[in-house]
Amino acid sequence: MKKKIAAALAALMCLTAAAGLSSCGDKGGENGEVRVYCFGDYIDTVLIDEFEEETGISVVLDTFDTNEEMYPVISKNSVDYDVICASDYMIEKMIGEGLLAELNKDNLSNLSNIDSKYMEIAADFDPGNKYSVPHTWGTMGIMYNTAEIEKGSITSWNDLWDEKYKDQIVMPDSLRDTIAVALKAKGYSINTMDESELSEAVEYLKEQKPLVYKYANDSARDMVIGGSANIAVVWNGEILYSQDLNPDLDFVIPEEGSEEFLDMWAVPETAKNKENAEAWINFMLEKENAITNYEYLTYSIPNTGVMEMLEGDEDKLQYLFPADEILARCEILKSLGAEGDDMYSSYWKEFKAE
Amino acid sequence: MSRRYFASPFIVWIAAGTVIPLIMIAYYGFTDRSGAFTIENVVSIMGAEHAQALWLALLLALISTAICFVLAFPLALILKDSRLGTKGFMIFIFVLPMWMNFLLRTMAWQVILERGGIINGILTGLGLPALDIINTPAAIVLGMVYDFLPFMVLPIYNTVMKIDNSLIEAAYDLGATKGKVLRSIILPLSVPGIASGITMVFVPALTTFVISNMLGGGKINLIGNIIEQEFTTSSNWNLGSGLSLVMMIFIVLSMALLSRLDKNGEASLI
Structure with missing residues (x-):
């Protein structure tokens, strides 16, 4: 009897395991499927239904929170994805490691909708724009409450070191971003490999620590909206959302320039449905769909469709698509290699331990 | 023979969930990025910033464990003594917050303690000075105590309830004072529960990063x-x-120490 039960149990286990595996197999709409791996909450999900209807390709969407979480999944090929969304420096790293497939531009008829300025920025880490296509763009800046702080009085990163703002400042809590603020304040590149510059910036951050109310990323804007702090370093995409809740808030990209990012669509080398992936990217590049995404995210989508729609709305344009001379002072984070990562990491820990 | 079949799912489970991950951690821990053997990763715990973080984690975990014990032990005694039929209900109330996700509870504390949060809203509304503990170690200890208290309450309550009342009565009959009964009867008999309570609070408190992230600012x-x-x-x-790996050493050490205490407690009974 016992043997029978054991055998039955074992059979059951095999069965469930097999079922689990096979269910991951071929499935999909009339034109197959596309497996998308993207940051959480980074597209308007309405578009998924529209895409499925328009193309007959069924969509499987998985999400992640950080580039670092996504990277091992793709590099170790533990799950097959056809299209991913990743940030600039990660795209650079993945191109370098041969993890991405070159895009067939013939399948990307809407590529011309992306503003050429942003394609140039992308060419910085993806020479020739061969492997990736911009989804969103953004830059770091200072959001502050004009009910407490005179409008226009904050113009520089160095204002975040002003004693009179003690306990009112929210700084980012992210190795590269936090250090970038200090590097820019000191006038250095945010990708410096010069240890003396880095050390000077980290000393500067230590000096600032007593003035900081909190180091926070996603909740930074809420601190200012809710009045727990008056100044926060946030991404420009946050300001429109925040102003809706608190009209006194203003945003400035400091005069020294800032860190900018581009989040890109790309196709892994291992993709099984490359053409469907390109159809997905092309769909996202359509003007109307870019507008749908913009309205959902309030982040800059560097698509001429969005720019045309906002024409004349200077308030929004200055936050979302800053003037060329400001853009010229912004820098994209570069992958620094293992040596650079370790150097930044050890200084970061030293700063945190202070 | 059949027993072996029964055990097979668990062997797979242990292999996949414990042994293989441990081997992988040991492999990564003793190699560098290129895969060459090194002990540098383990030795680096001695580096100033790592040692300091470890020391602070140990300190906060110890304080939280002590506070949890101070709260949980008297509670167990009160419940043992009370003649009310509501003991189960009281325990239920203490454990109830665990029905909610741990992240949400910690996040709630963040909102409650925030400068513009509920507590400070009430305090300033009453004209009292604001409580400024968010983004300090005190807030982290508060979060740890709140999150881990049920793990201390349950095992202590269970052992205390199992203590034979006739032993306590006998002690009183023989002229022991209340303090003496507590020290010589109840406390030694509760050691197994206390030991497992301490382990269950100390270990997660030592290794947490979520609470310190959320409440430490x-x-x-x-x-x-x-x-x-x-x-x-x-x-x-x-x-x-x-x-x-270094953390594991600390955890194994503390568990070994406590399980010894546990055995001694039981051995002294005989």
């Missing part, structure tokens, strides 16, 4: 935060694994 780095960071932003799995 990014200003306080515990060893858990450093390990998490090595795996995520710094993408140095080798160093993260090396430090994890």
Whole structure:
């Protein structure tokens, strides 16, 4: 009897395991499927239904929170994805490691909708724009409450070191971003490999620590909206959302320039449905769909469709698509290699331990 | 023979869930990025910023464990003594918050303690000075105590309830004072529960990074935060694994110590 039960149990286990595996197999709409791996909450999900209807390709969407979480999944090929969304420096790293497939531009008829300025920025880490296509763009800046702080009085990163703002400042809590603020304040590149510059910036951050109310990323804007702090370093995409809740808030990209990012669509080398992936990217590049995404995210989508729609709305344009001379002072984070990562990491820990 | 079949699912479970991950951590911990053997990752715990984070984590975990014990032990005694039929209900109330996700509860504390939060709203409304503990170690200890208290309450309550009342009565009959009964009868008999309570609070408190992230405002780095960071932003799995191995040593040590205490407690009964 016992043997029978054991055998039955074992059979059951095999069965469930097999079922689990096979269910991951071929499935999909009339034109197959596309497996998308993207940051959480980074597209308007309405578009998924529209895409499925328009193309007959069924969509499987998985999400992640950080580039670092996504990277091992793709590099170790533990799950097959056809299209991913990743940030600039990660795209650079993945191109370098041969993890991405070159895009067939013939399948990307809407590529011309992306503003050429942003394609140039992308060419910085993806020479020739061969492997990736911009989804969103953004830059770091200072959001502050004009009910407490005179409008226009904050113009520089160095204002975040002003004693009179003690306990009112929210700084980012992210190795590269936090250090970038200090590097820019000191006038250095945010990708410096010069240890003396880095050390000077980290000393500067230590000096600032007593003035900081909190180091926070996603909740930074809420601190200012809710009045727990008056100044926060946030991404420009946050300001429109925040102003809706608190009209006194203003945003400035400091005069020294800032860190900018581009989040890109790309196709892994291992993709099984490359053409469907390109159809997905092309769909996202359509003007109307870019507008749908913009309205959902309030982040800059560097698509001429969005720019045309906002024409004349200077308030929004200055936050979302800053003037060329400001853009010229912004820098994209570069992958620094293992040596650079370790150097930044050890200084970061030293700063945190202070 | 059939027994072996029965055990097979568990062997698979242990292999996949414990043994293989442990081997991988040990492998990463004792190699560098290129895969060459090194003990640097483990030794780096001696480095100033790692040692400091470990020390702070140990300190906060000890304080939280002590507070949990001070709260849980009298509660168990009160419940044992009370003649009410509501003991089960009381325990239920203490454990009830565990029905909610741990992250949500911690996040709730963040909102409650925030400068513009509920507590300060009430305090300033009453004209009292504001409570400024958010983003300090005190807030982290509060979070740890709140999150882990049920793990202390349950095992102590269970052992205390099992103590034979006739032993206590006998002690009183023989002229023992209340203090003497507590010290010589109840406390020694509760040691197994206390020991498992301490382990269940101390270990997660020592390794937490979520609570310190949420309530420390990014200003306080515990060893858990450093390990998490090595795996995520710094993408140095080798160093993260090396430090994890050191943490395991501390955990194994504390558990060994406590289980010894546990045995001694039972042995002294005989």
